[in-house]
Amino acid sequence: MSRAPQKKVSKLVATSGVRVKRYFPGKAPDIDLDDLSASEDESEDKSQDMAAHEPHVTATPADISVSSEETKPMLAASVQRSTTAQSPMHIQSQSASDASESEPDLESKRLLAARLRARQRAQEEASSSGNSESDSESDSESDAERTRLHIANRQQIHERDTLAAGSPPSISDDRNDNGSGESSAESGSGSSSSSSDEDEDEDSDDTDDPAPRMLFKPTFVPKSQRQTKQNLDCPIDSSGNGKSVDADTTVDPESKRQEQRDRSVRMAAEEARRAREQPDVDEDDAELIDDTDGADPEAEFEAWKLRELLRIKRDKEQKVTADLEDEESERVRNMTEEQRQAEGLARARAAREAKAELIREMSTQANSELQASSSLSATDANDLVTQRMYEYAKIKATARHSHTKWKGYRKEDTSLGQQSLWSQSQSQSQSQSQRKPPHTPSDRPR
Amino acid sequence: MANRTANTALYVHGTNPQYLIDKTYRQRIYDSLYWKEHCFGLTVTGVMEKAVSLTSIGGCFGRTNRPTEFLCLLLKLLQLQPDRDMVDALVDQEDFKYLRALALVYFRMTQKPKDIYSKLEPLYKDYRKLRKRLHSGKHEIICMDELVDKLLTTQSVFSLSLPLMTLRRKMEDLGDLPPRISPLDETDSETDSDSELEEEDK
Numbered sequence A: 001m002s003r004a005p006q007k008k009v010s011k012l013v014a015t016s017g018v019r020v021k022r023y024f025p026g027k028a029p030d031i032d033l034d035d036l037s038a039s040e041d042e043s044e045d046k047s048q049d050m051a052a053h054e055p056h057v058t059a060t061p062a063d064i065s066v067s068s069e070e071t072k073p074m075l076a077a078s079v080q081r082s083t084t085a086q087s088p089m090h091i092q093s094q095s096a097s098d099a100s101e102s103e104p105d106l107e108s109k110r111l112l113a114a115r116l117r118a119r120q121r122a123q124e125e126a127s128s129s130g131n132s133e134s135d136s137e138s139d140s141e142s143d144a145e146r147t148r149l150h151i152a153n154r155q156q157i158h159e160r161d162t163l164a165a166g167s168p169p170s171i172s173d174d175r176n177d178n179g180s181g182e183s184s185a186e187s188g189s190g191s192s193s194s195s196s197d198e199d200e201d202e203d204s205d206d207t208d209d210p211a212p213r214m215l216f217k218p219t220f221v222p223k224s225q226r227q228t229k230q231n232l233d234c235p236i237d238s239s240g241n242g243k244s245v246d247a248d249t250t251v252d253p254e255s256k257r258q259e260q261r262d263r264s265v266r267m268a269a270e271e272a273r274r275a276r277e278q279p280d281v282d283e284d285d286a287e288l289i290d291d292t293d294g295a296d297p298e299a300e301f302e303a304w305k306l307r308e309l310l311r312i313k314r315d316k317e318q319k320v321t322a323d324l325e326d327e328e329s330e331r332v333r334n335m336t337e338e339q340r341q342a343e344g345l346a347r348a349r350a351a352r353e354a355k356a357e358l359i360r361e362m363s364t365q366a367n368s369e370l371q372a373s374s375s376l377s378a379t380d381a382n383d384l385v386t387q388r389m390y391e392y393a394k395i396k397a398t399a400r401h402s403h404t405k406w407k408g409y410r411k412e413d414t415s416l417g418q419q420s421l422w423s424q425s426q427s428q429s430q431s432q433s434q435r436k437p438p439h440t441p442s443d444r445p446r
Numbered sequence B: 001m002a003n004r005t006a007n008t009a010l011y012v013h014g015t016n017p018q019y020l021i022d023k024t025y026r027q028r029i030y031d032s033l034y035w036k037e038h039c040f041g042l043t044v045t046g047v048m049e050k051a052v053s054l055t056s057i058g059g060c061f062g063r064t065n066r067p068t069e070f071l072c073l074l075l076k077l078l079q080l081q082p083d084r085d086m087v088d089a090l091v092d093q094e095d096f097k098y099l100r101a102l103a104l105v106y107f108r109m110t111q112k113p114k115d116i117y118s119k120l121e122p123l124y125k126d127y128r129k130l131r132k133r134l135h136s137g138k139h140e141i142i143c144m145d146e147l148v149d150k151l152l153t154t155q156s157v158f159s160l161s162l163p164l165m166t167l168r169r170k171m172e173d174l175g176d177l178p179p180r181i182s183p184l185d186e187t188d189s190e191t192d193s194d195s196e197l198e199e200e201d202k
Helices: A043-053 A071-081 A088-100 A103-127 A137-163 A168-176 A178-185 A190-200 A251-277 A297-334 A337-372 A377-398 A421-430 B023-031 B033-038 B044-052 B069-080 B084-092 B097-110 B113-125 B144-153 B168-174 B183-193 B197-201
Strands: B129-133 B139-143
Touching (some): A297 B168, B069 B097, B084 B097, B097 B113, B097 B144, B113 B144, B113 B168
Antiparallel strands (some): B129 B139
């Protein structure tokens, strides 16, 4: 970062002073040595640096390992990727080294440092749960370290779950005995090598720090270890070799194929049977139905006669109803307005009367039935309740659009005109003949 | 070209005469093999010849709404629009019942109510059997007089929606038609009056 691009910044925004490393196709990205190590610190510091990086970087298991030399270039790559995410220590050293920079750069550098500090603070808050929430930089290292370890731990658990899903006991064992579990999962496959890297940093520290949300790298599972529909059970054996456990791998697909063949044969047979029993529409059964005329002249004539008579009858009936309608319309047209209204009212009244009569009839029937089956003394209260329910049901049933069921406060007042249930029941039992039964017996809940 | 109505054809009931059959069924007819093979470039004479060898009447049947040959020939007649006297002759002839059935359905679809009533009602006497193809594909027997009755009183026969027609009652009220005298009544009256000549008149 010795020479930052001199850009005229009119307004300072969040991304001011961000140095973007552009990608040119075909050209390997430059490894800026300054980015790799903040200063001439020892490897220990460097490791801590790298460790501090981890919360910011997308968690690739490979990157988490520390002391292995092979991962250095990978680390460098990861660092390259996270241009904006840098540890506070790193920034500090940077800013220190850039103290001698020109004025405009200093400004942007200060901004950058401030931004990162704020971010780190936020992160600490997120990750801390009962831990010492110290914003001081001295503790930031340990916090970052703890976060990193926690993430590593969780990721490892996740990996273990995916790999050894079929063998529950091994998981529970591995909780305590991480080393063995990891080594067991380890194999020649690339996915397991990453978990072996994790193994070394393993810490049986199951804090429930809400770790920052991380995306896990999709790991490749070789075909033998995959869990598919074919072998739902135990695809992996404990040794971790690339072989599936189920002994009858050769037999199963064969039997399945056989089953499919049987099924298809059965379906074909069923279709053939159906075709036999319900012949195709196209089959010309025109010959089956005879349409020659002279076969039975008398029967035919009789049939025709019958049809004709029915037609005549139908015509007559239609004529009669039409005539009646005409008459009626004539009559009504000739009446005056008052006569028409009077007639309408009379008709409506008659209809209402008829309906009331019907209900009365039904109720007397029910009442008589009730009296016949008279074990009523104990259930009077019950009757009252059911009657009340019945009335309410009627009200509900007869409610009309834009009519409210609210009848006013008088109706709601339970003290008016209604005695207690006990006294009421007594009076009711006395005058049983007059009261309307709540339900027809069949409707009564039993 | 094969599906266009004849140049000389007049509009019937306000539309192209072919449109009297619904678009769905019309399209099925156009797509059918019988239409493409046998009804291409047919004249009225050709239609007559084909109608003579018909074995059933009906609309569309089966799951694919396959049209009967009867329906195809009907559409052909609508397309050609034969002369009125030709149609009259076809309805009056009694030799070939399927041809008669075809002609009377065509008559019902294209002519005026008064003519329909006066022409078709004598056919109540004809009780010859016809094979009708139901929508399921099976056949059933229907008599000519039943067919006439359906055509005169209902609004759809087979898959055809028949043009609306004034009710007979209304026509009687208006005085266009005399009240219908059934052949049965005629025969009864004849047995009463002992004359055979009257039967032939009606």
